[in-house]
Amino acid sequence: MNKAQNFIVLDRRAYKESDALITCYVEGVGILNMIARGANKPTSKYGSLLQPLRMFEGFINVRPGLSLFKTAKLKNRYPDIEASILALAVASFIAKVLANNAMDDAQMISYDTLASYLQSIDDQHALSVGTHFLMRLAQKHGVALYLEGCVICKSKQVSALSLIKGGFLCPAHETMQPAILHDVEFFKQLRCLSKADIHQIHQCGSQTNRTHMGLYVGLLEQIIAIPHKNWKFIQQI
Numbered sequence: 001m002n003k004a005q006n007f008i009v010l011d012r013r014a015y016k017e018s019d020a021l022i023t024c025y026v027e028g029v030g031i032l033n034m035i036a037r038g039a040n041k042p043t044s045k046y047g048s049l050l051q052p053l054r055m056f057e058g059f060i061n062v063r064p065g066l067s068l069f070k071t072a073k074l075k076n077r078y079p080d081i082e083a084s085i086l087a088l089a090v091a092s093f094i095a096k097v098l099a100n101n102a103m104d105d106a107q108m109i110s111y112d113t114l115a116s117y118l119q120s121i122d123d124q125h126a127l128s129v130g131t132h133f134l135m136r137l138a139q140k141h142g143v144a145l146y147l148e149g150c151v152i153c154k155s156k157q158v159s160a161l162s163l164i165k166g167g168f169l170c171p172a173h174e175t176m177q178p179a180i181l182h183d184v185e186f187f188k189q190l191r192c193l194s195k196a197d198i199h200q201i202h203q204c205g206s207q208t209n210r211t212h213m214g215l216y217v218g219l220l221e222q223i224i225a226i227p228h229k230n231w232k233f234i235q236q237i
């Protein structure tokens, strides 16, 4: 008998007659696809239980290619995510990014990081967590924005942002670049999130908006697969 493993379900699709194809992040292993035999039968106890954005402890026969789900019990269903459409949309976005890029990187973020993000997402802080997640990926792919001051002269007085230059701009330099203009609060929020570790995200308050998150979607869409349907949904809520 092998040991029980913790895993978080990222995605679920119908497969063959009555099976489910489940993408999940297995602690200590990474993201993999597994078949849950019979899970789409109306009588299966896993039909409604084995759903995305839930954490389980169970047994998986990990194999190259498709793994095989055996049994599991629910560990965490993240009630704050279920209680808010925005929270659900952002959590689904994160899950989709991880699932869609798993072929290139099966551990884009650590299992613990994912678990912490899901724990932190609620209606008030969903966009902060979503932005923080994308900031992490930008850092990982070497395209993090410089948010300490003006990216050209390091002046602490910033008034604009340039994706081409890769960071904030001061009033003297904003006119020389194609710059994105926002108010000071917008930039403060961005800087706060960039300095926060996962457990400090809530301390940045709930002022993060879709423009903050969209900045990083734009920055990353040439580098990783962005689930645009999910992103569109977040913008429409």
Ligand SMILES: [Zn+2]
Residues within 6 Å of the ligand: 150, 151, 152, 153, 154, 155, 169, 170, 171, 172, 173
């Ligand atoms: Zn400057």
